[in-house]
Amino acid sequence: MTAVDTRNVYRIEDAAAVRGLAAELTNPSRHRVAVVVTCPSEAGVPRFNPNRIAAEIGSAADVYLITSRTLAYTFSDEMPLDVSVYGGAARVYPTGDAWIQNWRKAPIVLAYDEDQAEEKTHELVDAAITASYLAPEYTPTPAVRRAAPAAPSAPAKPSTPPPTPAALAARLGAAPVPKPAPAPAPVPTPKPAPVAPAPTPAPTLGLSPAATPAPSPATVAAAPTASPVEAVEAVEAVEVPTPQGPTPAERRTALQAALTTVHNLKSAATAASLAHAAELSELRVENARLNRTIQDRDEVHRASARTKKPKPATAAADPYWKPEWFADPERTLRYAVTSAWAERVPSYEKDDYPLSDYIVGPAFSESIDTFDDGQRTKALRTIVDVITGRARTISGRNVHPLRTGEGGDDAPRTRDDGAICYRANIETNTSSARRLHFWKLPDGTVELSRVVLHEDMEP
The missing domain is CATH 3.40.30.10 (Glutaredoxin)
Incomplete structure (x- = not known):
């Protein structure tokens, strides 16, 4: 390729x-x-x-x-x-x-x-x-044949800026961090002043001995202010307690309970399987008994049929062929084909095997004109199988192309319009068995050509 x-x-x-x-x-x-x-x-x-x-x-x-x-x-x-x-x-x-x-x-x-x-x-x-x-497991991407107008894009939402150190500290419950003041102009570094001793705190009055005394405003004002970086580091250093998992004893108890549940389920499944096996064995015994009963009954019927004297053979009338109803031979044939389809195809298969349109060739009616009722009935049933497509599911019909020679590799017989000639069995295992020749047009329509003997290889 x-x-x-x-x-x-x-x-x-x-x-x-x-x-x-x-x-x-x-x-x-x-x-x-x-x-x-x-x-x-x-x-x-x-x-x-x-x-x-x-x-x-x-x-x-x-x-x-x-x-x-x-x-x-x-x-x-x-x-x-x-x-x-x-x-x-x-x-x-x-x-x-x-x-x-x-x-x-x-x-x-x-x-x-x-x-x-x-x-x-x-x-x-x-x-x-x-x-x-x-098709399963496949998502096709066919080419676009019509371009649709592009939908106007929605305005983008403004992005949220990252939180400042002060906002992060406030969100986590830490002390507020003051905004740093702009850097002052450089000044000469003063000499450190002597450190005075810390004053003794004044006595405070609390509601109880365990109450924490509130700091005085002077103490708060004198407290050193942390930088933004120090505040964030302090927040990150806070240890958040994590919930504790089950203890080893609790885990062991839960595992033992799970194993017990699995054991019980396996035991129940085994018991159910044994019950099903016993039931299946009983059904097999019953099925064998019924088969023997049917075989014995069939043998009795066959023996009874052998002992009966055959009745004089009478020609079975063709239930489909009604030439007295129509003046046109083709209309007689079409009525017979429709009747054979109605009788041959079960009601639940008629939607799957409808009687499609077909063409009656110029020599077809003449080829079955001399048939008796039994031969014509066989031919009509074969026609129904070919037109509906049931013939491909019936091995005895043996539908195959009519070839230009005797070899299996020879080309099939064709017409200028592209039609191919096919051949189907009407009778088998009999001398001078009859065959149905028909043309298959490129659109699938069947054209009935002739009914011939097995030796006749002309379309």
Whole structure:
């Protein structure tokens, strides 16, 4: 795979790269959304512009360009049924592999010329971005396609200046620190005066012997004033008592209580596990008994059926085929297909397997005109399985491309409109078993071609 431009675009230019791409897309642990763009011819010119797709998607997905029609057919062979892409179309592959069982989860976008591709590019981009937002463990950052006006920024709040030493001391409960006076002009240093002895304090009267006498105004006035730095250092030196933790004896008691609780929980869990094991053993014995009862009952029914005399065989009427109700053979066929779908698909699966639009080829009605009721009923049920997509879940249908040769590597049969011819089993393990041939158009529509014998390899 060769990268194109600086975006997430890769060119698929050979068969090995095609096989690598198919393996990557079907990897259940893949966590990147992928967009695959194909070319309608060998010229390598796509209808969808992969660079524009990558520019609008941004990092939401990777874009792969298959550069020729032949490589697109190889890619179709490597991919599961109904989830390939070719003929100039483009497809979005979500993460994981749930889309393999439901091809509608991998949306396909068709365009028959470059102008139509230009108009439909937004559908492809929207599908890729939607798939990326649904992907687990990934937050896409798609490119901005519209610029919104910038919202006016809110005025910044003025920053709070750091507290002054005086404010810090007052906040912590220390004595107020006076604001230092401006430095005086330099003067000659005076000689120290002789220190006089401290006067004897006068007697004071207190409310009780334990009361602390209040200092006199003269004493307060004479007290030395601390500098701001000294006040902050004094505040920082105050030891704040921290709460004491539990004592060792208390911790030991708490640990013993916790161990006792754990032991009790383990004992309860063991008892519950033993009770569940006993109950499970009883259920297994009961299940074995019921299985033996069912087997014995089935054997009795089979023995009873063997002893009964077979009744004369009568041709079972086709419950779907009502040619007397319609003058047009195609309307007769469509009524029969709808009736077969209503009877074959259970009510709880009809939303998952709807009867999609289909095309009746010009030679199809004639190919089943001579069938008896039983053969026609088998063919109608096969048609329902193919149109609804149930055939890919039924191994007996063995749906596969009708190839140009007998080898498994030969190219499938195609038409100028990009349709591929497929083949499905109507009957198995019988001589001259019948097969249903049908065309699969690039948009997924089924066109019924013919019902043929096993040896007939023409579309």
